[in-house]
Amino acid sequence: MTKYLDAFINGFNGTLNWTYKSIIFDVAWYNNYFWGLILISLIVWGLEIVFPWRKNQSVFRKDFWLDVFYMFFNFFVFSIIISGFYKVLSVLFSEFNITASSLSLINISNWHPILQLLIFFVILDFVQWFTHVLLHRYEVLWNFHKVHHSVKEMGFAAHLRYHWMENVLYKPLKVFGVMILGGFEPEQAYIVHFAAITIGHLNHSNIKLTYGPFKYIFNNPVMHLYHHAYTIPKGKNGVNYGISLSVWDYIFKTNYIPEDSGTIEIGFEGDNQFPKDFIGQNTYGFKK
Numbered sequence: 001m002t003k004y005l006d007a008f009i010n011g012f013n014g015t016l017n018w019t020y021k022s023i024i025f026d027v028a029w030y031n032n033y034f035w036g037l038i039l040i041s042l043i044v045w046g047l048e049i050v051f052p053w054r055k056n057q058s059v060f061r062k063d064f065w066l067d068v069f070y071m072f073f074n075f076f077v078f079s080i081i082i083s084g085f086y087k088v089l090s091v092l093f094s095e096f097n098i099t100a101s102s103l104s105l106i107n108i109s110n111w112h113p114i115l116q117l118l119i120f121f122v123i124l125d126f127v128q129w130f131t132h133v134l135l136h137r138y139e140v141l142w143n144f145h146k147v148h149h150s151v152k153e154m155g156f157a158a159h160l161r162y163h164w165m166e167n168v169l170y171k172p173l174k175v176f177g178v179m180i181l182g183g184f185e186p187e188q189a190y191i192v193h194f195a196a197i198t199i200g201h202l203n204h205s206n207i208k209l210t211y212g213p214f215k216y217i218f219n220n221p222v223m224h225l226y227h228h229a230y231t232i233p234k235g236k237n238g239v240n241y242g243i244s245l246s247v248w249d250y251i252f253k254t255n256y257i258p259e260d261s262g263t264i265e266i267g268f269e270g271d272n273q274f275p276k277d278f279i280g281q282n283t284y285g286f287k288k
Contacts, residue, residue, distance in 0.1 A: 004088050011087025015080045030190045037075060037197060044156040044201040053208040053221070053262045057153055061206070067157035069278065078164045086171070106180070116186045122245070124192070127177040129241055129248040131170055136238035141169070144285035149228060150274050152267055154221075156201040163282055199244045208262060219246045226256055228266040 021027050022034035049059055108116050135145040144163040151158040202209060203224040210222050219242035226232075227240040239256035242249050249255040275281045 004091060007087040007091045008084035010084075012080065012084035014087075015083035019076055019080060033190075033193065034076065036194055037071070040194065040197050040201055041071070041156060044198070044205050044207075048156060048206045051207055053206050054153075057155075057206055061153040061155045063151065063153070063161075063276075064155060064157065066278065067151070067155065067161045070162070071157050071160040073278075074160050074162060074164065074167065078167055082167065082171075113186065113188060117188050117191060120186050120189065121192045121195070123180060124174055124177045125196075125243055125245045126248060127173050128170060128243040129245070131173050132241045132243065133238075133254075135166070135169070136241070140285075144169075146268060146271075146274060146284065147281045149266075149268050150271055150281065151204075151228065152271070154204050154206060154225060154228065154266065156205045158204040159197075159200040163285055165285060196244050208260070210260070215246060216250055217245060217247050219244055222260045222262070223249075223255070223257055225262060225264065225266070226258070230265040230267045230269070230271075232256070 018027070019034060022032045025032065025035070108119055111119070135141045144165040147163040148158075148161055148166075151161060199219060203219050203221055205221055207221055209220050211218050211220050215223065219240075223240050223242070223246055227238065227242075229239075232239055233256060236254075236256075239254055240246070240249055241254055246255070275284055
């Protein structure tokens with residue numbers, strides 16, 4: 001039992017210490033996710049201010065500060081809290097000889113670094129796309145995902161407004177994706193991390209972007225706005241599930257972009273009765 005307690009403490013303290021070092025610039029710039037998040041956020045927010053898609057939307061839009069709080073809570077505070085539990089699970093799995101390479105289907109460690117990074121990015125993005133579909137398809141998961149869809153005005157910080165249970169769901173499946181690659185995570189994974197934050201921020205921003213012919217590959221604000229649409233096609237649980245890539249939606253016929261005015265209502269049926277505060281939103285999914 002002692003080893004599990006030690007694992008929990010080491011995991012918790014390790015993440016806490018890493019976050020503190022990031023804040024005081026005591027880590028390499030490419031691993032400084034704290035200030036990287038702030039820099040990307042300020043750049044995308046600046047673009048929103050200079051090139052607003054919905055020109056009547058306030059710079060400090062509805063729930064702006066709530067979303068900023070979510071952004072730091074989900075990326076850092078909750079990561080510190082949950083890190084100890086993940087460390088305990090790692091020790092527990094090792095007791096049964098379950099390692100990061102247990103489910104290995106391919107080994108890409110000897111491939112060219114750029115190809116390694118591309119495969120890593122694509123597989124993890126598909127895993128997240130599939131998880132996102134599940135969040136919409138099953139009511140028990142949708143009740144947690146409603147937090148993200150309770151946004152009524154889109155802006156960059158809405159990207160990270162989501163229930164902490166989504167971290168619990170996404171993380172194991174992302175680890176599963178890494179296990180498929182033989183437990184391999186490229187040294188340049190920070191590029192994927194920062195790219196995902198940037199694309200996610202842009203997708204939720206008040207900026208009109210489609211990327212022209214590349215819209216069939218990369219998710220974009222026009223496409224993602226319809227993922228948040230109050231009214232979706234009849235018989236659908238959702239549309240445009242893409243995280244960084246849109247290609248999965250085009251492959252599996254879940255794409256839907258009827259127009260690009262940016263003026264549609266967003267949210268979900270009954271969102272007027274959904275809690276407006278952080279505590280209420282994060283306890284909602286546990287209630288009957």
